[in-house]
Amino acid sequence: MWKFKVLVVFAVVIIAAEINSVKIVNQEEFEILCGFVRLTLAPAPLIQLSQRIKNEAVSVAVDAIYREPNQEHLWKKLLPNCEAHQISGRESVCDAFARFKHEAEKRLKASRLTEPELTDYSPDVLDHLEKAFKLYQASELEGKQTSIVTLQEGINSIMYGENDSGGNSLWGDHFRNEDCGTVLGQRPKYAGGALVTDLLCLCAQHVNGSDTKHLCCEGCSWRSNTAVWSEEGGLKLQWEILREKCIGYNMDLTNPKDRLKRLREEMECRTVPRGIGSRKGLFVYTYGELEKRELVSCGGEDRQDSGACVLYEWGGTQIQTARIPWMQRLEKLVDMLPNVSEESDRMEKRRRQIENIVYRVNETSKKQPKLEKKEALSQQDTPHPPLGDVLQTFTDNPNTEGEARENKQVQNDSSDKSVEIKPAEGRNPGIGIRPLKSASKIGTPLT
Numbered sequence: 517m518w519k520f521k522v523l524v525v526f527a528v529v530i531i532a533a534e535i536n537s538v539k540i541v542n543q544e545e546f547e548i549l550c551g552f553v554r555l556t557l558a559p560a561p562l563i564q565l566s567q568r569i570k571n572e573a574v575s576v577a578v579d580a581i582y583r584e585p586n587q588e589h590l591w592k593k594l595l596p597n598c599e600a601h602q603i604s605g606r607e608s609v610c611d612a613f614a615r616f617k618h619e620a621e622k623r624l625k626a627s628r629l630t631e632p633e634l635t636d637y638s639p640d641v642l643d644h645l646e647k648a649f650k651l652y653q654a655s656e657l658e659g660k661q662t663s664i665v666t667l668q669e670g671i672n673s674i675m676y677g678e679n680d681s682g683g684n685s686l687w688g689d690h691f692r693n694e695d696c697g698t699v700l701g702q703r704p705k706y707a708g709g710a711l712v713t714d715l716l717c718l719c720a721q722h723v724n725g726s727d728t729k730h731l732c733c734e735g736c737s738w739r740s741n742t743a744v745w746s747e748e749g750g751l752k753l754q755w756e757i758l759r760e761k762c763i764g765y766n767m768d769l770t771n772p773k774d775r776l777k778r779l780r781e782e783m784e785c786r787t788v789p790r791g792i793g794s795r796k797g798l799f800v801y802t803y804g805e806l807e808k809r810e811l812v813s814c815g816g817e818d819r820q821d822s823g824a825c826v827l828y829e830w831g832g833t834q835i836q837t838a839r840i841p842w843m844q845r846l847e848k849l850v851d852m853l854p855n856v857s858e859e860s861d862r863m864e865k866r867r868r869q870i871e872n873i874v875y876r877v878n879e880t881s882k883k884q885p886k887l888e889k890k891e892a893l894s895q896q897d898t899p900h901p902p903l904g905d906v907l908q909t910f911t912d913n914p915n916t917e918g919e920a921r922e923n924k925q926v927q928n929d930s931s932d933k934s935v936e937i938k939p940a941e942g943r944n945p946g947i948g949i950r951p952l953k954s955a956s957k958i959g960t961p962l963t
Contacts, residue, residue: 539730542718542804542824545786546732549715550762551779556674556711556846558769559667559856565863566655566664572870573652577620578627579877580644591617594645608658616652640880644873651870655863662855670849674842677710692717692745693815697827699800700813706800707814707826708840712755717814717826718804720745720754731824733761772853776846787828787838799830801838 581587596609657663693700696717697707707714719732730736736757745751769775787803790811802811804825814825828838 542732545718545804548779548783550765551767552711553762554767555776556671558853562856562860562863563664563667565867569655569866569870570652572874573648574619576648576873576877577645578623580641582624584641593642612653612656616649644877647873651866655866662852662859674845675712693813696814698813706829708828711842714826715758716754718824719758736761772850776850801828
């Protein structure tokens, strides 16, 4: 009898072990792509800091100028002499001033503080405005290889693809195999246009897939269907899950070029070249579903010739590897990262300078006479100016101006939030992210 009980217990242990050891398909492939995501977002702290400085500079302008009796006269005094700049820098300086003035006036109008409080001219206000504008303009890094716009566009193109034929980042009307790759049609379709798309191709479970199949990581499974592959809500949910999992992987980015090289080597080891017999001379590469020998389509179905994978175009006899457009764009971004590190140090100095100006403006305002029953601007329910299109968050709760000021220290020390990158104009990535509306929403990105 005791022998029978031992056998029963032994059988239960074996069954439990088998249940707990369910194979996770595409786990290694997913972790490698997560490494590329982290590498892509390496410049994000610099972008965040730039936008924070610009936001504070506009706040300085509003706090300094709303009391003045002749605001337009002050703006004219501040207007840069465009003719004094060389042609290469003229547009950037004057355009930056136009943006600076527009954002300040927009916020001033929203604050409802349109009537000046003072009858006398404040001698310090022009000095505050000049210094705030210089920091605003300098933080854009215009004219440099690592300009904020260049970095934003680089990150966007890697994550979500380009507007041209190089990117197919979930247009909203594709089937899964059209985004992830297939040769089962009139014309082959290839993946590689966008990193986010490739991650979803590996990890979104198809409705016709096996119920026992686990994709990419524990808790990553989410059931999708080719008929609703580009549905906004579903892919938004899936990307949120994958993003959080990617954050959990630690990675040393001290030497970005070396890290990129190692990630590429790891990816190439798991990228399978396949010759298509029905198409003489056609070669493709598949990434994911490594054990399937007949894989020619990445439509997500649980068949030998289809699966949760990406299908890449052959790079040709000179390259002898897969052609991955987002990888080519990432190589260019990585080349900029040493300059990004240098600019980050300079940007940190600008941050300290703008905080000093904020302090001086606050001290000046305390000394100025105020009209009764007039609210201070910092107490108004005044929205922040736009922080740019690149930084995104999934939260829908914007803070007010006053809340952002009160939580400034929290912004400085925040380290548990990630940033997200908006797709290029005209794209529909299907993940439904909203623009960042408050500087307090800025968190520390993947580093």
